[in-house]
Amino acid sequence: xxxxxxxxxxxxxxxxxxxxxxxxxxxxxxxxxxxxxxxxxxxxxxxxxxxxxxxxxxxxxxxxxxxxxxxxxxxxxxxxxxxxxxxxxxxxxxxxxxxxxxxxxxxxxxxxxxxxxxxxxxxxxxxxxxxxxxxxxxxxxxxxxxxxxxxxxxxxxxxxxxxxxxxxxxxxxxxxxxxxxxxxxxxxxxxxxxxxxxxxxxxxxxxxxxxxxxxxxxxxxxxx
Numbered sequence: 058x059x060x061x062x063x064x065x066x067x068x069x070x071x072x073x074x075x076x077x078x079x080x081x082x083x084x085x086x087x088x089x090x091x092x093x094x095x096x097x098x099x100x101x102x103x104x105x106x107x108x109x110x111x112x113x114x115x116x117x118x119x120x121x122x123x124x125x126x127x128x129x130x131x132x133x134x135x136x137x138x139x140x141x142x143x144x145x146x147x148x149x150x151x152x153x154x155x156x157x158x159x160x161x162x163x164x165x166x167x168x169x170x171x172x173x174x175x176x177x178x179x180x181x182x183x184x185x186x187x188x189x190x191x192x193x194x195x196x197x198x199x200x201x202x203x204x205x206x207x208x209x210x211x212x213x214x215x216x217x218x219x220x221x222x223x224x225x226x227x228x229x230x231x232x233x234x235x236x237x238x239x240x241x242x243x244x245x246x247x248x249x250x251x252x253x254x255x256x257x258x259x260x261x262x263x264x265x266x267x268x269x270x271x272x273x274x275x276x277x278x279x280x281x
Contacts, residue, residue, distance in 0.1 A: 060133070061090065071129050076109040076116040078142075083110040113138075117147040121154035131157040138187060141165060141172065145189030145211060152215045160217070160238040164208065166201045166224075167232045173197050173204070190214075205234065212238045223256045 060070055073090065077083040087108045107123065109116045113136075124132060132155055136143060152158060172180050173195065185192035188204055189211040195204055205222075212219045217238035226232045237252045 058089070060135075070105075070133075072105050072107065072124075072127055074107045074109070074116075074120060074123065076111070076113050078110070078112060080110050083108055113143050114147040117143075117151050120151060124155065132159075134158055134160045135163075136160065137163045138165065141168075141184050141187035144186045145192075146186075149189070149211075149215065152217070157240065159240060160212075160236075162212075162236045162238060164205060164222070164234040164236050166205065166234050169201045169204045170199070173199055209236070212236070216241055221253055221256055223252065223259055225259065226262070 060073060075083075075086055075090065077086060087106065090106055109119075124130075134151060134155070136148065148160075148162075152160070169184065172184050181197070184204075185195060188195060188207050191207040191210060192204075195207060209219050209222075215238075218241050219236060219238050221237065223235040223237075224232060225235060
């Protein structure tokens, strides 16, 4: 939703490609996006939105051709791999076929040890497909730091700058990390500085503060 909220028209995204495996979520997401009107009164045009109800690994294979057809060069890819079902090979395909892409990846830090510690071999295999090369040394006793180290090394091998990550802390032990993975350029990526500023701000928050904000949004609490 944040991608729709930039004020003005000159800096708007040309198109939004959205994918979710759950049909109800996909439909709700499409309705929510289509209802958005920016502060200049511009609604999202029908051609600006592509929704795909299905497996993100399959969807990823279609993205480069879709962007080429729309004559779109640079892209920002946000990946939320719920259940670690987005394979490393799919991410690698996107990066290799979208050379001007930057990525923001939601890394399921707290959930990884729980999945790795399960006794069924399928869960471990899925986690290894998600992490990519080097994950064969990740096992049931591995920590989230060890798993993230493998993932970050793989991103770096694809030519991505990954000098920071932003810790998002919920209530109890729940947490995850946002990993910005941007193109390496001679002058550096100027917009990357925004993310380091965001890191300083976001990591001051905890789950209780987020809960208060959500209750305000839901109308269960008066505005402070």
